[in-house]
Amino acid sequence: MSDTFCSFPWKHLYIGTTGHTKVCCNSDEHVVKNDGYFQYNLSNDGVLDGWNSEYMQNVRKKMLSGERLKICKRCYDNEDQGLTSMRAKEDYDYYKKNTENGITPLLPSNFELHFGNVCNLSCKMCSQQFSHKVGQELLKIGKEDADFLKWVKKESGIVNNWTGELNVVYDWFRNQKTKIRIFNFVNEHVDDLMVIGGEPTAITEFYELLEFCYEKNTLKDKKITMVTNCTNTNNKLIKWLEKTKEFNISISIDGLDQRQEYIRYPSTWTQISKSLDFYIELARRKKNISITLFPTIQILNIDQLCDLIIFFEHKFYNEKINFDICWTLKLIAPVIFDYEFAPKDYREYVAKKLSQEIKKIKNEESKKQIQAHINLLSNTKKITDPNILRSFIRYNDKQDSFRKTTSWRKILPNLEKSITNFLN
Numbered sequence: 001m002s003d004t005f006c007s008f009p010w011k012h013l014y015i016g017t018t019g020h021t022k023v024c025c026n027s028d029e030h031v032v033k034n035d036g037y038f039q040y041n042l043s044n045d046g047v048l049d050g051w052n053s054e055y056m057q058n059v060r061k062k063m064l065s066g067e068r069l070k071i072c073k074r075c076y077d078n079e080d081q082g083l084t085s086m087r088a089k090e091d092y093d094y095y096k097k098n099t100e101n102g103i104t105p106l107l108p109s110n111f112e113l114h115f116g117n118v119c120n121l122s123c124k125m126c127s128q129q130f131s132h133k134v135g136q137e138l139l140k141i142g143k144e145d146a147d148f149l150k151w152v153k154k155e156s157g158i159v160n161n162w163t164g165e166l167n168v169v170y171d172w173f174r175n176q177k178t179k180i181r182i183f184n185f186v187n188e189h190v191d192d193l194m195v196i197g198g199e200p201t202a203i204t205e206f207y208e209l210l211e212f213c214y215e216k217n218t219l220k221d222k223k224i225t226m227v228t229n230c231t232n233t234n235n236k237l238i239k240w241l242e243k244t245k246e247f248n249i250s251i252s253i254d255g256l257d258q259r260q261e262y263i264r265y266p267s268t269w270t271q272i273s274k275s276l277d278f279y280i281e282l283a284r285r286k287k288n289i290s291i292t293l294f295p296t297i298q299i300l301n302i303d304q305l306c307d308l309i310i311f312f313e314h315k316f317y318n319e320k321i322n323f324d325i326c327w328t329l330k331l332i333a334p335v336i337f338d339y340e341f342a343p344k345d346y347r348e349y350v351a352k353k354l355s356q357e358i359k360k361i362k363n364e365e366s367k368k369q370i371q372a373h374i375n376l377l378s379n380t381k382k383i384t385d386p387n388i389l390r391s392f393i394r395y396n397d398k399q400d401s402f403r404k405t406t407s408w409r410k411i412l413p414n415l416e417k418s419i420t421n422f423l424n
Contacts, residue, residue: 004068006075006087009059010095013051013108015182017117017129017198019043019172021050023059025112026086027071031055043172047185048107057102064096074332082372084327110192113182115205116170118198121229123264124396125298125337127161128168131198135166141402148398158335158388159395173205183212191245194225201232210240219243225250227294230275231267242286249279250294250326255301256311262411263300265403276315283321290322297373298331299339299392300412303350305373306357309366317362327369336392340376343384346418351377389419 006024014022019042020030030039031050040050050056062069068076075085098106119131128135138160142149152159173179186193186209200206206226213219223246230251241247253272254263261267283289293312297305309325316323332338339347351374358374361367400407409416 004066004072005063005089005092006072007090007092007095008086008088008110009056009063010098010104010106011108012088012110012112013047014112015042015114017114017170019170019178023056023071024086026074029071041172042182043175043178047181051108052103059102060099060104061102064099078328078330081376083330083376084369086328107189109190111186111190112194112196113186114196114198115173115200115203116198118169118171118203119229120199120202120231121264121267123229124262124300124399125296125331125334127334128164128166129162132167132169134160135168137399137402139166141398144402145398148394152395155391157333159391161333179205179208183209187213187216187218191221192223192225194227194250196227199229199232200226201228201234201237207234207236207240210237214240214243219245221245223248225292227252229253229264229267230272230279231264233275233278238282241282241289244288247289248292249283249289250292251276251279252294252296253308254295254298255304256307258406258411259301259304262405262408263298265405280316280319280321283323284319287322290324291316292323293325294329295325296329296331297339298337299342299415300337300408302339302373302377303353303412303414305370306354306361309363309370310357310360313362313366325363325366325369327365330373336388336395340379340382341384341388342415343389343418343422344380344382345421346415347377347379347382349414349418384422386423389423393419 008024012024014024014027016022021040021042022030031053032039032055033050034054040053059069059071072087075087078085079087095104095106098104117128117130117132119133122131122133122137126134128138138149138152156162173182195206195209197203210219213222219240220243222244224244225248227250230253252264253260257269260272261269279291283291295301295308301308312323312325335341339350354370354374354377358367358370361370396408
């Protein structure tokens with residue numbers, strides 16, 4: 001089997017917040033049309049219009065021939081570092097047999113569907129591409145400090161993943177024809193659906209899709225994953241969750257108590273705890289419901305990683321429910337939140353802390369993954385860029401001041417000391 005193989009181009013379709021399609025969420029390219037310029041977008045194109053395009057044909061041919069693809073770099077890098085990647089390596093012979101010159105008769109049965117960027121949070125590491133609140137906040141800050149806003153736009157990719165139209169709200173899926181086209185395809189062909197936003201529980205169309213499949217009696221054939229920031233629950237979910245073949249609640253929680261509230265502003269730990277109890281009760285009652293912890297591992301929480309895992313091991317394993325941890329989200333952008341750019345002494349401090357705490361963790365896979373992060377932290381060849389640290393300070397100081405929240409300096413005093421010493 002080719003070392004570059006991944007079954008996603010034969011079974012998976014990613015539909016982003018903008019309506020554009022990609023091979024998967026880790027790719028930094030949209031699927032382009034045969035002219036090599038225009039991109040497929042569900043607001044104008046059919047769900048399958050780009051499925052056997054020249055772009056997708058080339059992806060499949062290169063994978064089968066063993067060529068490394070640029071769009072797969074993040075998965076390759078994770079694997080090279082000992083981390084978990086999203087690459088699905090199963091059934092190589094089956095997919096090869098069902099491919100001729102890059103064209104496949106197979107249809108995508110696995111969907112990642114983003115219902116726009118409407119969200120109720122403005123998380124530290126997020127951008128307005130995934131939460132309209134982020135862009136709105138930056139514009140408000142810009143009214144008080146025009147130079148800061150100008151700097152943020154200039155530093156796009158360093159301090160914010162995407163700094164295009166800051167007040168953009170993506171609602172392409174609300175067009176009735178587009179919505180029905182998606183609903184019908186999901187109902188008829190998709191058996192593994194991941195729904196993300198924005199925040200799905202804040203988006204009406206997510207509930208409409210569940211109801212649509214419920215009325216068509218196809219929920220029983222589907223595994224549905226809802227990625228949620230765990231700040232909002234809806235009792236209507238119970239009706240649909242119980243009818244699915246499987247329902248996974250992937251909770252995007254990055255820290256405990258104050259740390260979580262700081263990273264995922266303006267969430268409250270009280271509300272998150274209440275939502276967790278709601279989902280735990282569902283999973284306890286119904287065996288088809290599972291819960292996955294979905295942390296974004298970054299400079300703001302890497303020191304608390306063991307504490308986070310220990311907390312959830314205790315909370316979930318004692319409940320005897322189906323629980324797992326997704327280890328694929330090691331943050332690399334925005335760059336200021338990538339822990340590998342922290343000063344060497346801070347990385348050494350965190351590596352030592354995690355090494356001492358890892359013995360308290362029960363799950364062997366979790367230990368393996370944390371050890372991979374310890375190894376990255378201990379990489380003495382990693383060079384710290386002072387400009388990135390200055391950007392980290394400027395961005396977070398301004399944002400914290402605007403929000404009138406506890407500063408990162410008080411929440412992470414060891415990081416502040418390390419950065420201050422390095423810059424001086």
